[in-house]
Amino acid sequence: YDKIATYHDLPQTLIDKTAHFFEHYKDLEKGKWTRIEGWYGIEKARELIEAAVKRGQAEGA
Numbered sequence: 001y002d003k004i005a006t007y008h009d010l011p012q013t014l015i016d017k018t019a020h021f022f023e024h025y026k027d028l029e030k031g032k033w034t035r036i037e038g039w040y041g042i043e044k045a046r047e048l049i050e051a052a053v054k055r056g057q058a059e060g061a
Helices: 012-024 042-058
Strands: none
């Protein structure tokens, strides 16, 4: 994995399999669903994680 810097460096089949998993892993749970909004880079991932941490802290988690 030392040659992988972004998801663009991954084989398309791995991206497709990952997307399929996240699109369907809740199919058997009534009332639950998932949606893939797109693929983003590391900066967006950091931004989302930091926002989630702040929400958790604000909620007293």
